[in-house]
Amino acid sequence: MQTNSEIKIPIASIGISHKTAGVEIRDRVALNAEEQKFTAGEIMRLFNVDGCLIISTCNRTEVYVSGEKSEDRMPEICIWLNEYKKCSYFTDAKITYRLNGSKAVRHFFEVVSGLDSQIIGEPQITGQVKDSYNLAHDSSMTDTILNKLFNFGLQAEKKVRSETFLSDGAVSVSFAGVELARKIFNNLNDKTVLLIGAGETAELAAIHFLEKGVKELYIANRTYENAKKLASKLGGRAFGLQELPAALTEADIVISATSSNNHVVTRDIMLPVFKERYDKPMFLIDLAIPRDIDPAVDKIEGVYLYNLDNLQEIVQMNLDKRKQEIPKASKIIDEYVHDFQKWISSHSVSFIIKRLKAHFDRLRIKELDRLRKRLPVNGFEEIDYLTQSIMNKLMHQHIKALKKIVNNPELYQQQVEFILDLYELEDE
Known part of the structure; x- marks a missing residue:
């Protein structure tokens, strides 16, 4: 429930995430793009809410609804979601979180900014939320409130990323290797990377290095065809393991990730390689268990060898x-929640003014219609103008009172409720 010290924000949400449920449940409640459009449309149609935004990723499924009755409608929405997904998870208090008003707003901002992510600060969630919003907006599922929520969320995310180090530093071992290489070589644009192994781990590491603009990519594998296949995919050059010394001679950065039970790179292989390299430094990353690279290689001058434990330490430190x-x-986030609250206040003033004007206009026109046939045209126009003037003066007092107390949430809410009740606007 909203506290007395806050103007009511007409937003409610229900969610299931990595913090509350395992991957099996998250998979079960996930919604693809077509399901998101259908679900949002049905929620708006069946439960009389003004807008609906759904975020569904591998780590969370969240439904945000807006409108004066959004909080009241949420229990029914959860029951409908259970029926649609043929589960009971959306009404299970142990694995769901239901948030209303400013708490729902705060949570949305935390999600967009990466504060609520499994890996704190990860940037992918921002793009995922953008995709979800664009889907809802293009399908006419968002209203002014949800549009503003999204815009404020993006502003908060931008400020969090620019004014904190929340997204700094590698938090995966493959990217930690890239960070280390940049510290050793500074510029990677003229460097050659050699992958030993053609599996997923090696491929992911290669992609990170390619994104940083390395000059060339070599791939060496026991099965030459596998090396050739990956080289074709990534734009590199394939080698068989028997050609490893030749590839090592030209490489500046070596990433090894095979499933071999024995060392693939030994001191005996590296010593002649380094003679041909004229002691040019080499950075080696051993991502294999058991290790691919003989630890004795690290004793060769000009070699910088890091294994999984070293990289995990860097990841944990980051x-x-x-x-x-x-x-x-x-x-x-607090600042932007406060700013959104202020926007809601000003939005509420204009909303109340519109409803008041519409109410007075209806009364005025109803009474004027009784006189229309009994008055000449000129006389009717004068009375029409006069009644508009009286209406505006009556409204002005209410508008003045509301604007005066808009920064006092408790008093403002009381005044709004008084006006709605006085003119029976809730029923209009």
Whole structure:
């Protein structure tokens, strides 16, 4: 429920995420693009809400609805969601979170900014929320309130990323390898990367390096055809393992991720390689378990060898740094929740004014219609103008009173409820 110190924000939400449920349940409640459009449309049609926005990723499914009755409608919406997805999860208090008003707004801003992500600060969620919003907006499922919520959320996300280090530092071992390489070589544009292995781990690491603009990519694998296939996919050059010394001679960065039980890169292989390289430095990343690269290789001058444990330490250090940024990011979120609250206040004033004007206009026109046939045209126009003037003066007092107390949420809410009740506007 909304507290007395807040103007009511007409937004309610229901969610299931990585914080409340395992992957099996999250898979079960996930909604693809077509399901999102259908679900939002049905919720708006059946439950008389003004707007509906659904976010569904591998880590969360959340439904946001807007409108004066959004909070009251949520229990029925949850029951309908259960029926649609043929489950009981949306009414299970142990795995769902239902948020209303400013709490729903705050949560949305935290989601967009990466504060609520499984990996704090990850940027993918922002793009996913944008896609969800565009889908809803293009399908006419969002109203002014949800449009503004999204815009404020993007502003909050932008400020969090620019004024904190919440998204800084590698938080995956493959990207940690890229960070280390940049520290050692500074510029990767003239570097050659050699992959030893053609599996998913090696491919992911290669993609990260290619995104940073390395000059060339070599791929060496025990099965040459697999190396050739991956080289064709990524735009590299394939080698068989028997050609490994030749590939090592030209490589600046080596990533090894095979399933071999023995060392693939040994000191005996590397010593002659380094003679041909004229002691040019080499950065090696061993992503394999058991290790592909003999630890003795690290004793060769000019070799920088890192294994999974080293990279995990870097990842953990970066995660710890991100966690230290949470208070700063939360403070920024607080600012934007407050700004959204202020916007709701001003939006509410204009909304009440429109309803008041429509109400007075209906009364005025109804009474004028009784006189229309008994008055000459000129006389009717004068009375029409006069009644409009009286109506505006009557409304002015209410508008003046509302604007005067708009920054006092408790008093403002009382005044709004008084006006709605006085003129029976709730029923119009």
